[in-house]
Amino acid sequence: MQTPSVFRQPAAFAAALFAVLALGLAAGAAPTQASGTPRLAQAADREAASFTQCAGPARVTCVVDGDTFWYRGLKIRIADINAPELSHPSCALEARLAVAATQRLTDLLNAGPFTLESGVRETDRYGRALRVVLRSGRSLGTVLEAEGLAEHWQGRRGDWCAV
Structure with a gap:
């Protein structure tokens, strides 16, 4: 045949x-x-804005670092990841990774509509809204993780300087 x-x-x-x-x-x-x-x-992604890196005291829609951003005046901590610290890095490697993670998150947020999904808790101890950011059902946090610019949230900060 x-x-x-x-x-x-x-x-x-x-x-x-x-x-x-x-x-x-x-x-x-x-x-x-x-x-x-x-x-x-799957529900359509409906959130969208033009993001830049945060600068100055007025923060409405901008990216703070690889896991924190402002959206329409709400400060959001991405709930499923931890990214290197941009404001107080512990070493030169963390500083470089933080710059890259911040830029990548800005690019991802600007790439098209997304969805903000609440988790178990609405806010963290600093008053930031805890949200998972999704595009087409996929977490943008997992994209950052796959690229080595974030780690899965374990309930505490990881050490970006460990060799």
């Missing part, structure tokens, strides 16, 4: 698969997970 040509040509296979999926969605079929259960529709 000969393999159909659609399977020998990846572009043709992708186009055929897309067509089948589009027909199924148009007919009202709900997308399913691997388990076969319907996948819930």
Whole structure:
């Protein structure tokens, strides 16, 4: 038996698969997970602004460092990560990482709409709002972690200077 040509040509296979999926969605079929259960529709990301690095006392929409930013006058601490300290680094390595993390968070926030999700606690001991920042259901904190610019929040600051 000969393999159909659609399977020998990846572009043709992708186009055929897309067509089948589009027909199924148009007919009202709900997308399913691997388990076969319907996948819930994800809410659209609705928050967006133009972020710069914070400077001066007036802070409305700006990035403080790799895990803290102001959004529409609300100071937000990203709840799922810890990033190097920009204001009081413990060593030269932490200082370099903090600059990079701050710039990367600014870029990520400016890359398009996002969602702010509350966690177990609304605020931290400093009064900052604790939020997980999501884009298309993915935490921007995990992006920073994957790039080595943040660590998963463990309930305390890590040591960026340890060798």
